[in-house]
Amino acid sequence: MLAGAPKFRRRKADRPGEIVQAALQVFSEKGFAAARLDEIAARAGVSKGALYLYFETKEDLFRAVVEQAIAPNIQAVRAMIAAHPGPFADLLRLVPERIAGLLETLPVGGVVKMVIGEAGNFPELARVWHDRLVAQALGAMTDAVAAAQARGEVKPGDPRTYAMQLIAPLLVGVIWRETFVPVGAAAFDVAAVARQHVETMLGGMLAEGARS
Amino acid sequence: MLAGAPKFRRRKADRPGEIVQAALQVFSEKGFAAARLDEIAARAGVSKGALYLYFETKEDLFRAVVEQAIAPNIQAVRAMIAAHPGPFADLLRLVPERIAGLLETLPVGGVVKMVIGEAGNFPELARVWHDRLVAQALGAMTDAVAAAQARGEVKPGDPRTYAMQLIAPLLVGVIWRETFVPVGAAAFDVAAVARQHVETMLGGMLAEGARS
Amino acid sequence: MLAGAPKFRRRKADRPGEIVQAALQVFSEKGFAAARLDEIAARAGVSKGALYLYFETKEDLFRAVVEQAIAPNIQAVRAMIAAHPGPFADLLRLVPERIAGLLETLPVGGVVKMVIGEAGNFPELARVWHDRLVAQALGAMTDAVAAAQARGEVKPGDPRTYAMQLIAPLLVGVIWRETFVPVGAAAFDVAAVARQHVETMLGGMLAEGARS
Amino acid sequence: MLAGAPKFRRRKADRPGEIVQAALQVFSEKGFAAARLDEIAARAGVSKGALYLYFETKEDLFRAVVEQAIAPNIQAVRAMIAAHPGPFADLLRLVPERIAGLLETLPVGGVVKMVIGEAGNFPELARVWHDRLVAQALGAMTDAVAAAQARGEVKPGDPRTYAMQLIAPLLVGVIWRETFVPVGAAAFDVAAVARQHVETMLGGMLAEGARS
DNA sequence: AATGAATGAGAGTTCATTCAT
DNA sequence: GATGAATGAACTCTCATTCAT
Numbered sequence: 001m002l003a004g005a006p007k008f009r010r011r012k013a014d015r016p017g018e019i020v021q022a023a024l025q026v027f028s029e030k031g032f033a034a035a036r037l038d039e040i041a042a043r044a045g046v047s048k049g050a051l052y053l054y055f056e057t058k059e060d061l062f063r064a065v066v067e068q069a070i071a072p073n074i075q076a077v078r079a080m081i082a083a084h085p086g087p088f089a090d091l092l093r094l095v096p097e098r099i100a101g102l103l104e105t106l107p108v109g110g111v112v113k114m115v116i117g118e119a120g121n122f123p124e125l126a127r128v129w130h131d132r133l134v135a136q137a138l139g140a141m142t143d144a145v146a147a148a149q150a151r152g153e154v155k156p157g158d159p160r161t162y163a164m165q166l167i168a169p170l171l172v173g174v175i176w177r178e179t180f181v182p183v184g185a186a187a188f189d190v191a192a193v194a195r196q197h198v199e200t201m202l203g204g205m206l207a208e209g210a211r212s
Numbered sequence: 213m214l215a216g217a218p219k220f221r222r223r224k225a226d227r228p229g230e231i232v233q234a235a236l237q238v239f240s241e242k243g244f245a246a247a248r249l250d251e252i253a254a255r256a257g258v259s260k261g262a263l264y265l266y267f268e269t270k271e272d273l274f275r276a277v278v279e280q281a282i283a284p285n286i287q288a289v290r291a292m293i294a295a296h297p298g299p300f301a302d303l304l305r306l307v308p309e310r311i312a313g314l315l316e317t318l319p320v321g322g323v324v325k326m327v328i329g330e331a332g333n334f335p336e337l338a339r340v341w342h343d344r345l346v347a348q349a350l351g352a353m354t355d356a357v358a359a360a361q362a363r364g365e366v367k368p369g370d371p372r373t374y375a376m377q378l379i380a381p382l383l384v385g386v387i388w389r390e391t392f393v394p395v396g397a398a399a400f401d402v403a404a405v406a407r408q409h410v411e412t413m414l415g416g417m418l419a420e421g422a423r424s
Numbered sequence: 425m426l427a428g429a430p431k432f433r434r435r436k437a438d439r440p441g442e443i444v445q446a447a448l449q450v451f452s453e454k455g456f457a458a459a460r461l462d463e464i465a466a467r468a469g470v471s472k473g474a475l476y477l478y479f480e481t482k483e484d485l486f487r488a489v490v491e492q493a494i495a496p497n498i499q500a501v502r503a504m505i506a507a508h509p510g511p512f513a514d515l516l517r518l519v520p521e522r523i524a525g526l527l528e529t530l531p532v533g534g535v536v537k538m539v540i541g542e543a544g545n546f547p548e549l550a551r552v553w554h555d556r557l558v559a560q561a562l563g564a565m566t567d568a569v570a571a572a573q574a575r576g577e578v579k580p581g582d583p584r585t586y587a588m589q590l591i592a593p594l595l596v597g598v599i600w601r602e603t604f605v606p607v608g609a610a611a612f613d614v615a616a617v618a619r620q621h622v623e624t625m626l627g628g629m630l631a632e633g634a635r636s
Numbered sequence: 637m638l639a640g641a642p643k644f645r646r647r648k649a650d651r652p653g654e655i656v657q658a659a660l661q662v663f664s665e666k667g668f669a670a671a672r673l674d675e676i677a678a679r680a681g682v683s684k685g686a687l688y689l690y691f692e693t694k695e696d697l698f699r700a701v702v703e704q705a706i707a708p709n710i711q712a713v714r715a716m717i718a719a720h721p722g723p724f725a726d727l728l729r730l731v732p733e734r735i736a737g738l739l740e741t742l743p744v745g746g747v748v749k750m751v752i753g754e755a756g757n758f759p760e761l762a763r764v765w766h767d768r769l770v771a772q773a774l775g776a777m778t779d780a781v782a783a784a785q786a787r788g789e790v791k792p793g794d795p796r797t798y799a800m801q802l803i804a805p806l807l808v809g810v811i812w813r814e815t816f817v818p819v820g821a822a823a824f825d826v827a828a829v830a831r832q833h834v835e836t837m838l839g840g841m842l843a844e845g846a847r848s
Numbered sequence: 849a850a851t852g853a854a855t856g857a858g859a860g861t862t863c864a865t866t867c868a869t
Numbered sequence: 870g871a872t873g874a875a876t877g878a879a880c881t882c883t884c885a886t887t888c889a890t
Contacts, residue, residue: 015853029332033245037881047855049883058881117329119391120241127395134392157408164388164400165409168380175387176376179331180346183339188376196369197377203416227870249864259872261866270864439874453756457669461860471876473862482860541753543815544665551819558816579839581832585805588812588824589833592804599811600800603755604770607763612800620793621801627840651849673885683851685887694885855887866876 016054016064019044023065028110032062032118062118066125069111070133076102077137088148089206092166092198095141099170100194109178112171138163145205153210162205169197228266228276231256235277240322244274244330271334278337281323282345288314289349300360301418304378304410307353311382312406321390324383350375357417366417374417381409440478440488443468447489452534452602456486456542486542490549493535494557500526501561512572513626516590519565520618523594527614533602536595562587569629578629586629593621652690652700655680659701664746668698668754695758702761705747706769712738713773724784725842728802728834731777735806736830745814748807774799781841790841798841805833 022044026035037058041048055061080095102108119126141163148154154162173190181187234256238247249270253260267273292307314320331338353375360366366374385402393399446468450459461482465472479485504519526532543550565587572578578586597614605611658680662671673694677684691697716731738744755762777799784790790798809826817823 031243031245031329031333033243034333036879048881049856050854052882053853113328113331116325116387116391117243119325119394121243121246123395126391130392130395130397135397157412158404161400161405161408162412164384164405165381165412168384169377172376172380172383175328179328179338180342182331183335183342185342185347186372188373192370193373193376196373200369200374200377200416201412204412204414205416248862260864261872261874262870264865265870455667455669455753455757457667458757460858472860473877474875476861477874537752537755540749540811540815541667543749543818545667545670547819550815554816554819554821559821581836582828585824585829585832586836588808588829589805589836592808593801596800596804596807599752603752603762604766606755607759607766609766609771610796612797616794617797617800620797624793624798624801624840625836628836628838629840672883684885685851686849688886689849851888851890853887853889855885857883857885859883860881862878862880864876864878866874867872868874869872 015044015046015050019046019051019054019061020065020068023061024069024107024110027062027065028107028114031114032058032121059122062122063125066111066114066122067128069107070129072106073102073108073133074136077133077140080137080140087210088144088151088153089202089210091144091148092202096166096170096194096198097191099167100191103170103174103190109174112174113178116175138167141166152207154205155207157205162201166197166201169193227256227258227262231258231263231266231273232277232280235273236281236319236322239274239277240319240326243326244270244333274330274334275337278323278326278334279340281319282341284318285314285320285345286348289345289352292349292352300356300363300365301414303356303360304414308378308382308406308410309403311379312403315382315386315402321386324386325390328387350379353378364419364421367419369417374413378409378413381405439470439474443470443475443478443485444489444492447485448493448531448534451486451489452531452538455538456482456545483546486546487549490535490538490546491552493531494553496530497526497532497557498560501557501564504561504564512568512575512577513630515568515572516622516626520590520594520622521615523591524615524618527594527598533598536598537602540599562591565590576631576633579631581629586625590621590625593617651680651682651686655682655687655690655697656701656704659697660705660743660746663698663701664743664750667750668694668757698754698758699761702747702750702758703764705743706765708742709738709744709769710772713769713776716773716776724780724787724789725838727780727784728838732802732806732830732834733827735803736827739806739810739826745810748810749814752811774803777802788843788845791843793841798837802833802837805829 019040023035023040025043026040029035035058037048037051040061041051044051051061055064076098080098115126115129138160142160145154145159145162149156149159170190170193173188173193176185177187177190231252235247235252237255238252241247247270249260249263252273253263256263263273267276288310292310327338327341350372354372357366357371357374361368361371382402382405385400385405388397389399389402443464447459447464449467450464453459459482461472461475464485465475468475475485479488500522504522539550539553562584566584569578569583569586573580573583594614594617597612597617600609601611601614655676659671659676661679662676665671671694673684673687676697677687680687687697691700712734716734751762751765774796778796781790781795781798785792785795806826806829809824809829812821813823813826
């Protein structure tokens with residue numbers, strides 16, 4: 001490093017980001033009400049007062065956490081929506097595994113727990129999650145199923161229900177990891193679940209003539 | 213007033229039960245920390261002090277709520293486990309619909325939300341739920357799947373994963389109702405989901421020779 | 425006292441009244457912002473939390489203090505207004521002394537200090553004091569002066585200003601007692617000031633023909 | 637840029653003075669405790685930290701404000717004291733109007749409000765105001781009255797009380813302006829009050845033989 | 849000299865818990 | 870058993886003060 005390089009200096013670059021990170025941890029462990037600002041501040045490595053330099057209230061911080069946790073997932077959903085329009089079986093074999101990958105990468109587990117647990121106290125956050133993320137993803141899947149049905153690839157049946165059937169085990173796998181694994185339950189390998197589930201579902205969804 | 217007339221007197225028969233009922237409502241709406249004993253007492257129609265005649269602490273009441281919410285479900289699981297050992301397809305066509313019926317009858321939605329949301333704060337309750345209910349139900353399903361595989365009725369594949377695949381959409385339907393329907397999302401008809409899901413899964417699970 | 429008389433029992437009769445009393449002391453010593461609820465509670469002999477059984481916020485308590493301090497004075501002003509319509513000199517010799525008596529009886533000094541000091545932060549309280557008390561009293565005096573002028577008893581001049589001239593030394597006497605006496609200044613005997621002031625003012629106000 | 641050019645540079649000539657000015661505004665609007673250093677700094681056009689370059693603490697700044705607000709008034713009182721020793725009536729006709737002029741010129745209203753409102757919390761400031769300003773002025777008036785009594789110009793009576801009677805309406809006029817005019821009350825024209833009051837008081841104070 | 853991000857003690861407020869009645 | 874007024878510990882939030890830059 002050259003002379004004149006920034007010496008040891010307090011990085012104030014991404015204080016808000018660090019705080020949101022810490023808050024995500026604590027909120028998803030404890031829920032909104034049981035989370036203490038002391039602990040969030042301590043994990044972020046700042047004083048309690050510093051939180052108020054960036055967020056007006058505890059609720060404000062909570063909202064920031066939940067909302068910013070949507071962003072990376074939206075990218076993923078967009079990518080999925082833009083997926084190639086090949087045969088339905090190909091699409092299906094691709095998508096759930098991709099989702100499984102995301103679920104293991106992003107800290108989505110904790111956030112899902114928070115959204116479910118606090119939906120009653122923060123309905124507007126449940127709405128944001130639904131409108132911007134969940135409904136988008138479910139809608140994209142539904143459209144793909146309906147298109148495949150129109151092409152005669154998929155048996156009759158409610159396409160939105162088909163879409164939900166496809167996603168549900170992945171979601172349950174994540175919730176399971178958050179809820180029961182910490183108390184000793186065996187985890188589900190979400191990727192493995194995805195593979196087996198796609199094959200099973202394909203077996204039940206594909207029309208006779210479309211069998212690979 | 214006449215002697216022996218059935219006095220219009222408040223039944224104090226099942227005070228604890230009424231309190232647990234009220235507490236179930238409030239806890240499942242708000243979560244543990246945000247629930248206020250004032251409100252529970254008000255909904256139960258008793259004074260705040262009266263709660264302490266039956267429960268030592270707020271946590272104690274919460275535990276009572278979560279634990280007693282297991283009981284009726286355990287019955288259902290027992291019944292399911294005892295189900296007749298006919299062909300797998302028959303069993304499957306029976307079980308999920310029965311579960312769907314339970315999910316709509318019992319106030320299981322709110323409890324599921326609570327258990328998920330408070331698992332971090334009350335791990336022992338998550339454990340109780342897992343050990344006494346979830347693992348039992350999943351284990352029973354797993355055994356049935358494995359048995360059917362042994363009889364050659366069901367394709368190879370991880371039986372525990374199959375079991376989870378079968379249940380997941382029902383669970384997601386319930387969570388969806390608790391989380392997103394109140395903010396305007398369209399509900400899933402859990403019974404209809406169950407019917408479609410069983411047919412789809414059967415299509416993918418049954419071995420060639422076992423097709424009905 | 426007969427048997428069955430109430431034994432030693434916690435008087436919960438006038439808790440709010442006792443709290444307001446204590447709050448009046450502390451608020452008038454410290455002002456609104458510097459007053460601490462701890463101290464108010466301590467002086468009222470209750471816990472800090474008990475304040476919130478009767479008042480929603482600190483502001484709420486402050487308002488209650490300032491508003492209830494108006495009531496007894498209003499009585500006095502009413503009585504003064506109803507004063508007999510004899511010659512102006514008789515009226516005047518009566519009124520200021522009566523006011524002086526009130527000023528020494530009621531804890532009006534501290535309240536006046538509060539109203540002046542917090543008028544900027546609680547304008548609605550200044551308004552209430554003005555409308556319900558100060559303007560009433562000043563208006564009554566003004567009317568009496570104007571009536572005496574109409575009868576030719578009092579020299580020309582702005583009657584509202586005359587009214588204020590008459591009251592001002594009493595008010596200053598009270599403010600002086602609150603502000604400078606505690607730091608060593610000699611007090612003014614408000615009653616003596618009232619007597620001397622009335623005579624002086626009468627000497628300057630009465631028309632030639634009305635001299636006694 | 638040219639050498640010697642009058643750089644467009646912020647005058648840092650009288651930073652302390654500007655800060656005290658700003659602090660005077662805020663303290664007299666809000667009182668000591670409710671005033672925020674943020675706001676004082678903002679109004680002074682400096683950073684919050686800069687305040688501490690000139691004043692050790694908030695109290696220190698407050699003291700500076702109250703003390704420096706005395707200075708200009710002291711000049712006025714000195715001038716009044718040095719007033720010519722003509723007939724009492726001439727003196728009196730001169731002095732109150734001069735005071736009225738001062739009261740409208742200097743920001744004395746806000747300071748008076750502060751001194752009254754914070755006397756309980758800062759008794760030493762009340763003492764400074766009393767000793768250096770109020771007692772001086774009152775003493776000078778008292779001496780003038782006593783001298784006039786000795787010359788037979790003024791009727792018997794307590795000279796200190798006479799002095800207070802003379803000043804009181806002016807003070808009340810100023811307090812009224814600070815307290816009740818902002819909430820809609822009609823103001824008093826302090827100069828007009830002074831004129832009428834002097835004439836009224838002279839009518840009551842002058843001995844028979846001294847009537848002009 | 850000057851900044852303003854950061855601190856932390858202290859305030860108002862809430863609410864599970866107690867206890868005299 | 871039953872009440873509800875009362876408690877006090879613990880929380881969120883504020884703001885005078887500090888200090889690295």
